[in-house]
Amino acid sequence: MTPPVTPRPAVTPHQKETAHAHAAPNHRPPREKGYNTMATQRHLTVDEVCEELDIARSTFDDWRAKGRGPKCLKLPNGKLRIRRSDYETWLDSCMEVAA
Numbered sequence: 001m002t003p004p005v006t007p008r009p010a011v012t013p014h015q016k017e018t019a020h021a022h023a024a025p026n027h028r029p030p031r032e033k034g035y036n037t038m039a040t041q042r043h044l045t046v047d048e049v050c051e052e053l054d055i056a057r058s059t060f061d062d063w064r065a066k067g068r069g070p071k072c073l074k075l076p077n078g079k080l081r082i083r084r085s086d087y088e089t090w091l092d093s094c095m096e097v098a099a
Contacts, residue, residue: 043073043081 041048049070050060063069070090072080 041084043083044087046072046080046082049082049087 046057046060050057053060060069064072070082071086072082074080
């Protein structure tokens with residue numbers, strides 16, 4: 001006969017909020033919606049820019065090839081990043097004045 005299984009106690013909301021406080025000092029809490037949002041980031045990924053503009057990655061690549069996209073930084077690993085300030089400047093340059 002096997003011993004009965006004891007159910008785990010429920011986690012209280014307070015335990016959820018303070019769970020990351022007891023982690024190692026260099027441990028970052030898990031990503032949650034709104035954590036490190038685009039508005040607070042200094043550099044954006046291409047995927048984040050595409051998501052914000054609701055465009056496909058191929059559209060971004062096409063704009064970049066034609067010199068029509070925002071300025072990008074190429075990291076040593078080959079990945080691209082866009083400075084938030086460059087992105088905002090580029091967006092402003094895309095504004096059309098209403099006739």
